[in-house]
Amino acid sequence: MDTKDWAGLAELMTEDIVFDLGGGDEVPAIIGRDATLAAVQASVTDAVTVHQVHSPEFHLDGDGAHVIWAAQERVKWNNGTGLTAYGHYHDRWVRRDGEWRIAELRLTHLLIDVD
Numbered sequence: 251m252d253t254k255d256w257a258g259l260a261e262l263m264t265e266d267i268v269f270d271l272g273g274g275d276e277v278p279a280i281i282g283r284d285a286t287l288a289a290v291q292a293s294v295t296d297a298v299t300v301h302q303v304h305s306p307e308f309h310l311d312g313d314g315a316h317v318i319w320a321a322q323e324r325v326k327w328n329n330g331t332g333l334t335a336y337g338h339y340h341d342r343w344v345r346r347d348g349e350w351r352i353a354e355l356r357l358t359h360l361l362i363d364v365d
Contacts, residue, residue, distance in 0.1 A: 251290060251294065251299060251301060252299045252300055252301055254294075254295075256287060256291060259287065259290070260283060260287055261351075262351060262352050263283045263286060263287075263351060263352050264283065264344060264346070264351045264352065264353045265282065265283050266281065266282060266283075266353070267281075267282065267283055267286055267352060267353060267354065267355065268280075268281055268353070268354040268355070268356075269281075269285075269286040269289070269290075269354075269355050270354075270355070270356040270357065271357050272337075272356065272357045272358050272359060279356075294325065296327055296328045296329075297325050297326060297327040297328065298325075298326045299323070299324065299325050299326075300323070300324040301321065301322075301323050302321065302322045302323075303319035303320065303321050303339060304319065304320045304321075304322075305319070305320045306318070306319050307319075313344060313345040313346070314342065314343065314344050314345070315341075315342070315343040315344075315350070316340075316341070316342055316343075317339075317340075317341045317342075317343065318338055318339070318340055318341075319338060319339040319341070320337075320338055321335075321336070321337055321338055321339050321357070322334070322335070322336050323335045323336075331364070331365070332364070332365045333362055333363060333364045333365070334362075334363045334365075335359050335361065335362045335363075336359065336360050336361045336362075337357060337358045337359035337360045337361070338357070338358050338360075339355060339356070339357055340354075340355075340356040340357075340358065341354065341355050341356075342354035342355075
């Protein structure tokens with residue numbers, strides 16, 4: 251995402267990925283790889299982004315895994331607006347045909363600073 255390698259990002263997702271930015275009813279989850287990629291591209295095309303994840307907590311179960319990552323995000327749009335956010339990614343990964351892919355990504359924020 252930060253390098254804008256959209257093809258590489260697409261390869262990490264299942265076709266039916268659930269992408270939830272934690273907006274509740276106001277911002278419903280996005281379903282599907284194509285819709286998720288379109289939403290991500292639209293939100294950061296004119297921005298520099300840095301996403302860092304730390305201290306993963308893994309739970310492996312056969313061909314599935316649940317992972318919680320502590321996350322920090324920095325976004326700076328070309329118009330000068332920026333934000334720094336802190337929270338967690340809650341991911342569900344699945345192994346299909348020997349490849350691990352993200353089936354669900356839910357983001358929860360603890361703090362968002364806008365500048």
